[in-house]
Amino acid sequence: MSLSLLALAFGDLFPNGIEHYAVGGLFVGLGVAVIYLGTAIPAGASTFLESTLSYASNLSRFQQYRPSRDWRVVFTLGIVAGAFVYAATFQSGLVSSSLHQPATTGEFLEVGGLTLWLTEVQPWRLFLGGVLIGVGTRLGKGCTSGHGVCGVGSASGASFVGVATFLLIAIGVAQLVAALGVSP
Amino acid sequence: MSADHEQHPLFLPLVFAGGLIFGFGLGFSHMAQPEVVLNFLQFDDFGLLFVMFGAAVVTGITFFGIKQFRSTAPLTGAVYGRRLKTLDKNVVIGGGIFGVGWGLSGICPGAAYASLGVGNITILYGIAGMFVGAYLQGYWRSASAESDAPAAAAD
Numbered sequence: 366m367s368l369s370l371l372a373l374a375f376g377d378l379f380p381n382g383i384e385h386y387a388v389g390g391l392f393v394g395l396g397v398a399v400i401y402l403g404t405a406i407p408a409g410a411s412t413f414l415e416s417t418l419s420y421a422s423n424l425s426r427f428q429q430y431r432p433s434r435d436w437r438v439v440f441t442l443g444i445v446a447g448a449f450v451y452a453a454t455f456q457s458g459l460v461s462s463s464l465h466q467p468a469t470t471g472e473f474l475e476v477g478g479l480t481l482w483l484t485e486v487q488p489w490r491l492f493l494g495g496v497l498i499g500v501g502t503r504l505g506k507g508c509t510s511g512h513g514v515c516g517v518g519s520a521s522g523a524s525f526v527g528v529a530t531f532l533l534i535a536i537g538v539a540q541l542v543a544a545l546g547v548s549p
Numbered sequence: 550m551s552a553d554h555e556q557h558p559l560f561l562p563l564v565f566a567g568g569l570i571f572g573f574g575l576g577f578s579h580m581a582q583p584e585v586v587l588n589f590l591q592f593d594d595f596g597l598l599f600v601m602f603g604a605a606v607v608t609g610i611t612f613f614g615i616k617q618f619r620s621t622a623p624l625t626g627a628v629y630g631r632r633l634k635t636l637d638k639n640v641v642i643g644g645g646i647f648g649v650g651w652g653l654s655g656i657c658p659g660a661a662y663a664s665l666g667v668g669n670i671t672i673l674y675g676i677a678g679m680f681v682g683a684y685l686q687g688y689w690r691s692a693s694a695e696s697d698a699p700a701a702a703a704d
Contacts (some may be wrong), residue, residue: 378594388578389575389577389600390600392571395607396645398611400563400564401612401613401615401629402615404624404625405606407612410659413658414683415683418607418687423662424667426694431599435562441670443567443571444663444666447568447569447573447574448572450576450666451577455577457622465687466650470579471584481669482582484583484672486583486648489700490653490670491656492674492678493582495661495679497646497682498675499678500646500647500682500685500686501643502644502649503682504686505639505641509657509660510659512644513604516633517571517608519612522669531647536590536652537649538649539590539653540592543587549587
């Protein structure tokens, strides 16, 4: 009986299972590991925002990223391309696996055999959230990949503090926004 | 950190390959869907924990494990080190601001780039916002660095 209660609680916590989350997470870690093994660089995703601005702006803050700006563009293009590979295979139904879970949110758009996925989260939330993310990740020295994956993987005290801060605040804000009836 | 003079010919291809794997993982784990991240933050589905900590376990093993075999990276000659940042009030203030944005939108930088890859052109609102935000803090901090005398590279 206690076992079935446990299973019930587990199903509540993970209504979509855990396999695709765990497998996806391993790939995310593997992507960082591949770059690190070859270059010793623990790559994060948010520095790209500032390093790319150095192409267009002479502000001193951005110039410090000139040496890394080219590879950061390549890293970001790789991320977009990798997600596109996912879209062209699993998302489009060309490849299937018991570890994969089809999307249950947003909306699908079929374009010539390719299944695209589109969010239903309102543009103003994406834009305003994006502005705060741009300010916060750069001031706070990292994002979910820099602090959350590379920093936690490095057992960095600053990253543990960073992750705890943005996780707790984000939970509070998301619950508040939902309670105010904003959806999606 | 990265080579200024002679760059190994495999440097950029390797970075691209790493990004490819990283982006595929974000697609497969549904982190490219802001709705799924919001479901986590609203306690409807805790799967995101497996993504973030699953990835951190892999990087942790890699970061600490490789040093048992060699001390410098083959493509850059750089010494293998950990990703360590100074803990100061900016980590908390910046983390807090990022948290408000993450909670409001359900997106973060890496997942937003991946979201574009799965076809979500609406995410361009978010990516545009991120560049605006990154520019704003760069503008403020460049101005304050000039008034504070010698500009220090904080991170």
